[in-house]
Amino acid sequence: MASSRAVETALQVATAAILLSLPLWAGDYSANQIGLLLLYGMATQSVALCWGNSGFLPLGQSLFFGLGAYVSAFVLRSAGAAGGEWQIILLPLAIAVPAALAYAIGFIVFARRIDSGPFFSLITLALCMLGFLLANQWSSVTGGFNGLTDIPDLPMTDRYGNLYYVIAAAAVVVTALITWLNRRPIGTLWAAVSENEDRLQFFGLATHKLKAAAFGLSGAIAGLGGALYAPHEGLVGPQAVGVALSAQFVIWAAVGGKRSPLGAQLGAVVIGLLAATWRDLFTYWEVLVALIFIGVVRLFPEGLAGAAAALARMAGLRVANPIPEKRIDAHDIATIDLRPAQSTLLSFRKVEVSQGGVNILNGLDLEVGAGGVNCFIGPNGAGKTSTFNAMTGRLPVRSGEIHFRGAEISSSQAWQVARLGVGRKFQIPSVFAQLSVNENLQIALWANRIRPREMLAAAPLHWNSLQRVRTLEKFGFLESNMAVRTGDLSQGMRQMLEFAMVAITEPRLLLLDEPCAGLSAHETRHMMDAITSTVSELDASAIVIEHDMSALEKIADNVVVLHQGRSLSVGSLAQIKMSEDVKAVYSGGRK
Missing domain, CATH: 3.40.50.300 (P-loop containing nucleotide triphosphate hydrolases)
Incomplete structure (x- = not known):
């Protein structure tokens, strides 16, 4: 029987090949459209990382996507205004700032109690609403309702040309990174947090730190999507941190599969393409999108990727599950250091x-x-x-x-x-x-x-x-x-x-x-x-x-x-x- 892990890897390689060759057979216009959806897909993957992998649902993920977009816009505009490009070295701040903010929020909220999931979701939603309010009202910094415009291209790229390859490469790397993490101990521990956090605490693991790390990484991924969104669109407005966009991230993750990084990415792309097509054909196209969401959630709680995985198991694919060797030597034995016993x-x-x-x-x-x-x-x-x-x-x-x-x-x-x-x-x-x-x-x-x-x-x-x-x-x-x-x-x-x-x-x-x-x-x-x-x-x-x-x-x-x-x-x-x-x-x- 083939390993489901090998199949997953093959699907990711095939998807990467399709994405990286897309402009050659679909044209620059379609590539530009897909590029925007891939950016949204990264933010969707960041939601899935928290929701499907670690068991808590962020309802305000556009806060970090929009923050990354605004920081990227500030850096690119300042580099263009100064007539030089040394400021470009500050672009990683568009990833680091959302990551640091997400980690801090997660650490503070999760350290209080292990059943803080619902409170966390509401807190992230409230912070997203606050971010939208600031983006609208702080005109001297954010440009207010109109946002920041005339954002230059990334150096050596053209937003209607080769910028797509940067975005596609970033999407492939993010998908591979999350998959790699899921196959490491940290991925197993995140799954354990989602499954039974109380049990994990009784094994001496500080679960609030594990969840904060997951949320910090999700902030970095969403920030990366936002950082590329600014040069792709040429403007950044309050809608980039809006509640509506956050809701879409959650919907796309649910439809594509909250436990699959590739499923979450494809959920954003496929639903985004359907919405763009139906928008021109039907007045009430949102109703069709809503029906798809309701139908998938009702019939396939783990999303389309989860349904595909279930079919694969029925077809005889085994789940790869490395088992430790029975052999013991000095390199294999894990030891624990404890103080001497007392009377x-x-x-x-x-x-x-x-x-x-x-x-x-x-x-x-x-x-x-x-x-x-x-x-x-x-x-x-x-x-x-x-x-x-x-x-x-x-x-x-x-x-x-x-x-x-x-x-x-x-x-x-x-x-x-x-x-x-x-x-x-x-x-x-x-x-x-x-x-x-x-x-x-x-x-x-x-x-x-x-x-x-x-x-x-x-x-x-x-x-x-x-x-x-x-x-x-x-x-x-x-x-x-x-x-x-x-x-x-x-x-x-x-x-x-x-x-x-x-x-x-x-x-x-x-x-x-x-x-x-x-x-x-x-x-x-x-x-x-x-x-x-x-x-x-x-x-x-x-x-x-x-x-x-x-x-x-x-x-x-x-x-x-x-x-x-x-x-x-x-x-x-x-x-x-x-x-x-x-x-x-x-x-x-x-x-």
């Missing part, structure tokens, strides 16, 4: 947590020593999962202190706690359902290991570690399902996959919330064995929330009984069973 690994000191006026943790005092398996038990609502949430930044601590390995973590975010050596498995498996099993394991292996520059390299795609090999030996089905979409696995398989991912991060403390939920008796025994062996291999500690007493008997070195947000009893399982307080709580005789 008291984790401590809660009079911790109080409340939500909606309800006290969840009531002055919780608790210490967990280094090494072994600790089990948290208690009735529903006792505060077991809330204890995990409080120490991993998912519930705000109202008062008290939480220390892990000597570091105060009461106000830390999930990714910061994970970087200290805490790994968490959730009660409901939290995996990247749309990614393959192999990609899920790769992301876990990169946790606390991959450096920013390595996100652009191919080497991390082939990383391996001793713990990864050990974990795959425990769960043999993973090896034979590497290319399978994780969402297609059974509930039990996803439970074991998530535990495997946590183990591969090599934490000092494993937080396991009902790891055997939904497992058969055989699978439960297998999971219990995996937990104890992993804790021993890593010389780590584990805190397990579990209701199955037979499972506790197998793994528990120490048991903590929680009740109404407090520690009720601590000791061995035998001691807990003899506790009158515990008997009263479980028999309903104590409140």
